[in-house]
Amino acid sequence: MKILFADDCHIAALPVILYLEKCGYTVNHVENGQQAIDSYLQETPDLILMDVMMPIMDGIEATKTIRALSEDHWVPIVMMTGLNEQSDILKGFDAGADDYVIKPVNLRLLLARLNAMRRVVMMQESLFNILDNVFEGIITIDQKGLIKSYNRAAERIFGYAYHEVLGENIKCLMPKPYSEKHDAHLERYQKDRTAHIIGVGRKVQGLRKNGEVFPMRLSVTEIRRNHETLFIGLVSDISEEEIGLRKVEFLAMHDSLTGLPNRAYLNETMELILHSAASSDKKHALLFIDLDGFKPINDELGHDCGDQALRIIAQRLRSHLPADDFVARIGGDEFVVLCYDVQTAENALKIAGRLLEAIKGVMLLNEQPRQMSASIGITLIPQHGKTATELLTLADKAMYQAKKQAKGSLILAGLSV
Known part of the structure; x- marks a missing residue:
């Protein structure tokens, strides 16, 4: 001692x-x-x-x-x-x-x-x-928002040492707009006792010393000591938790092989398109794409090459369409493209033709040059259906008609090309 x-x-x-x-x-x-x-x-x-x-x-x-x-x-x-x-x-x-x-x-x-x-x-x-050894940051402020205590977990979370923040306004740990509103919130609470976080707890954003903004969970308790009011904040850095949550959400709505949206994401997007189409004169197109020649690649070169081929096709489809258009892989060698605001059937056919040419390009798999083609069925939104099921079913049928007619061709529902 x-x-x-x-x-x-x-x-x-x-x-x-x-x-x-x-x-x-x-x-x-x-x-x-x-x-x-x-x-x-x-x-x-x-x-x-x-x-x-x-x-x-x-x-x-x-x-x-x-x-x-x-x-x-x-x-x-x-x-x-x-x-x-x-x-x-x-x-x-x-x-x-x-x-x-x-x-x-x-x-x-x-x-x-x-x-x-x-x-x-x-x-x-x-x-x-x-x-000092609990996982959560513990920070105490007074009625003016000045920091009175700050444990080691808070040092780890925010990057500031204890002596750097002691006596500073708690705003230094907040990004805008939180920092700009905090003093007013604290003053208003002490006048009318209307709580935004105190006794409630919520997810907010914190600001590290290096300028990084990060998600955190904050709960605040009010205590009175020697005629003085103090506020104790319990802070948890949930950056890793948020990253994990976003990853789970991404995997739930995306194809793990190509990174494209999956069928569930497609269904949600179709519902949004149909809802907007009901109150708009814009016309959209749905392209149902089935690859021709994919099975021989899988059988002869193996599944790794087959996976590589699917990733290449996914990248080609994405790169030959506007950023706003939607591309999904819905299973096996099947893809669906939603082209927004095409207005005419001719425009939809031109887009499908460009995609066919992109798919046919030579790709190098296991040092061997290979090619694939595709059969495409096309439906127009909302002309060909009022539900996602109707539109997909009709486009699927048109795709099979194209495949029977000649591999590497496309069909607009009701019209062969």
């Missing part, structure tokens, strides 16, 4: 120092109040033994200053005063002292006092160790 011992009298201090060191304490001896403050700032002790009467700065003033510097962390201060200086005891308590001993110091009594304080310090340290 480290003791900061402030006493200007070497003769009186020496036996105290020797006795405390013999009892296992580490003692840092200084000679006035200013040196005590400087030493405290350099290395926080576990306990302070402070003489009242000292040159440059007395013990009362030094105690006031140290208490102002350590609002968030209690360090016990034991005052030393003469028997005829009882008034100093009251001044010491007012300044923030926790106990006192009378000079000349009774060493056994002093040790008993220090051991009592030590037990309290150990309980405090145990609590701080718990708070």
Whole structure:
């Protein structure tokens, strides 16, 4: 246990120092109040033994200053005063002292006092160790939004060290627009008690020291202490959780091989198109694409090459269409394309023709040049159906007609090409 011992009298201090060191304490001896403050700032002790009467700065003033510097962390201060200086005891308590001993110091009594304080310090340290080692960041602010405490988990989450944020407005940990609104929210809550997060908890965004904005879960509790209101925030960094959630959502709506939307995503998109088409004069097209020549690649070169071929076709379809158009793989070697605002059947046919040419391009699989073609069935939205099932079924039938007619051809429902 480290003791900061402030006493200007070497003769009186020496036996105290020797006795405390013999009892296992580490003692840092200084000679006035200013040196005590400087030493405290350099290395926080576990306990302070402070003489009242000292040159440059007395013990009362030094105690006031140290208490102002350590609002968030209690360090016990034991005052030393003469028997005829009882008034100093009251001044010491007012300044923030926790106990006192009378000079000349009774060493056994002093040790008993220090051991009592030590037990309290150990309980405090145990609590701080718990708070510092929990997974969640714990941050305390006052009624003005100024940070009063900030645990190690918060340091890890936000990237700021404790001393960098202590006394700063909590806004420094928030991106816009949260930072711009926080003070008004806090002031309004203290006036009308309308809570946005306090007692509720919600997902918000935090701001790291490096400028990174990240998702976090925040819950806030209000406490009252010594006629003062404090707000304790419990913060969890959910960046990894959000990444995992987005991955699950992506896999649920996308084909794992090509990365294209899957049938479920297609169905949702079809519903949106049909809904908008009911109140618009725009015409869209649905292209049902089935590859010709895919099975020989699988059989002769293996499934890895077959997978590679599907990825190449997916990339070609995507790259030969506007960014707003929709491409999905719905199974095996079947793809569906939704072309927005084509307006005429002729335009839909031209788009399908371009895709056929793109699909026919030579691809290198296992160092072997290979080619595939495709058969395409086309339906127009909303002319050929009012539901996704109707449109897909009709396009599927048109695709099979194209395949029977000649592989590598396309058919618009009701018209062969």
